[in-house]
Amino acid sequence: MKLQSAQLRRMLAAEYVLGTLHGAARRRFERLARADAALRAEQYFWESHLGRLATVVNPVTPAPTVWISLQRRIGSGNTVPLRRPVKEQPKAVPMWRIWAGMAAAAAVVAVVMLSQRGTLPEAPGGPQVAQQAPAPAAPAYVAQLKVPDSTMQWTVSLSPERGQMTVAAAGDYPQLGQHSMELWWISPQGPVAIGLLPVQGKGSMPLPKELTAQGGITLAVSLEPQGGSPTGKPTGPVLTSGPATQAA
Amino acid sequence: MSSAAAEPERLAQLLAAVSGGDQRAFAQLYESCSSHLFGLLLRILQRRDWAEEALQDCFLKVWQKSETYEPARGAPLTWLSTIARYRALDLLRMKRPEVEMPEEGEEPPMTLADTGQNPLDSAIEGEGIGKLRDCMRGLQEEQRRSVLLAYYEGYTHQELAQEMDAPLGTVKSWVRRGLSRLRECLEAVGGSMERE
Structure with missing residues (x-):
């Protein structure tokens, strides 16, 4: 199929890029442009110019x-942790905004899961968590979680089948103040609260039985009010996140 | 302006690395551009959940097809904005009927007040868009407004007619004449007269 009039071709390309060409006409333009370099050139002309309107947002x-x-969707076996851009931190995006998007989806699952999770040790300051549970004989998965711009890190060993997890803390997080650091399991439906992390020493926590390692395990740590998130969902900034990999 | 706008060469290198399957480059690209694209998506879609969906789709496409980037489509960030915006437009067409009434308890749609700006003004006053701004200023008021509303709100002709309280045919000709004049102006000014 050919579009004869140069004027029509130009206008179609312009309206395609602007977005006022929609529905079947839009798909038809895409098909035509794939096979028509001149039409593509028109399209690119408008993309390169109108696209600059995006820069004022x-x-x-x-x-x-x-x-x-996104990492799950690209099938990344080895999650690449994002640095938090330092210069953006003082901007203090309101926390409800940071978390609002996933709240709807996560709420149902998180609430269900939370109502079933085991009681976690209270964690006021010092070496806490420790339930003195013996470490799983053979931890099935291991995660290293490090908080950027600090020495704080945890080695997390998980055994989802046994519903067990042990955590060893190292380093220091001087900025903690009157806060707790809470561990989350990022399930496909949203974050599931696991418990408060120790800032030193070792501890163990029960894992909700519903959690399985199928599809990979991703953990995240958020900064929460002392004693943990009051809502059952993350309310503070994510300090770090990363995958748990199968232990050798 | 966002740091990403200032470093097209680095972004082009990242895109090249991403087309080779480099996950670290992909993470760096996301770090550099995601907030810029997310701001744009929020502006168009007005809802955080949809904007997040579109942002993911956009980066997924970039991961799968970063080799389709061509400098003719603009600077890397411009191209990414185009990809993001096309995804947003498709989502809008699918979902717009629901846009007016979120379920109770759901996050209310973002409004202009939430984004703290009016890009329709910024587009003709703002720095950083050079000759496009000059050419926008040359349009008649209705032409300019209909083009900018279509760009930032993702309006169809019908929605524009409703928003601008004008007959459909009139709005269509505003858009088309506006685009024609823009094209003439952009071509006349040429690439060499870029100025701020």
Whole structure:
């Protein structure tokens, strides 16, 4: 099929890029442009010019969960942790905004899961968590979680079948103040609360039985009010996140 | 302006690395561009959940097809904005009927007030868009407004007619004459007269 009139071709390309060409006409343009270099050139002309309108829109940092799910979708076996751009931190995007997007989807699952999770040790400051549970004989998965711009890190060993997890803390997080650090399991439906992380020493926590390693395990740590998130969903910034890999 | 706008060469290198399957480059690209694209998507889609969906789709496409980037389509960030915006337009056409009434308890749609700006003004006053701004200024008021509303709101002709309270045929000709004049102006000014 050919579009004869040069004027019509130009206008179709312009309206395609602007977006006022829609529905079947839009798909038809895409088919035509694939086979027609001159039409593509018109399209690119408008894309390169009108695209500059996008530069006047204020940037908004997306929720960290977007990156985490994106990694799942590209089938990344080895999650690449994102650095938090330092210069963006003082901008203090309101927390409800950071988490609002996933709240709807996560709420149902998180609430269900939370109502079933085991009681976690209270964690006021010092070496806490420790339930003195013996470490799983053979931890099936291991995760290293490190908080950027600090020495704080945890080695997490998980055994989802046994519903067990042990955590060893190292380093220090001087900025903690009157806060707790809470661990989340990022399920396809959203974050599931696991418990408060120790800032030193070792501890163990029960894992909700519903969680399975199928499709990979991604963990995240958020900064929460002392004692943990009051809502059952993350309310503070994500300090770090990463995958748990099968232990050798 | 976002840092990403200032470093097209680095972004082009990242895109090249991403087309070779480099996940670290992909992460860096996401770090550099996601907030810029997310701001644009929020502006068009007005809902955070949809904007997140579109952002993921956009980067997924970039991961799978980063080799389709051509400098003729603009600077890397411009191209990414185009990909993001096309995805947003498709989502809008699918979902727009619901846009007016979110379920109770759901996050209310973002409004212009939430984004703290009016890009329709920024587009003709703002720095950074050079000759496009100059050419926009040369349009008649209705032409300019209909083009900018279509760009930032993703309006169809019908929606434009409703928004601008004008007959459909009139709005169509505003859009088309506006685009024709823009094209003439952009070609006349040429690439060499870029100025701020």
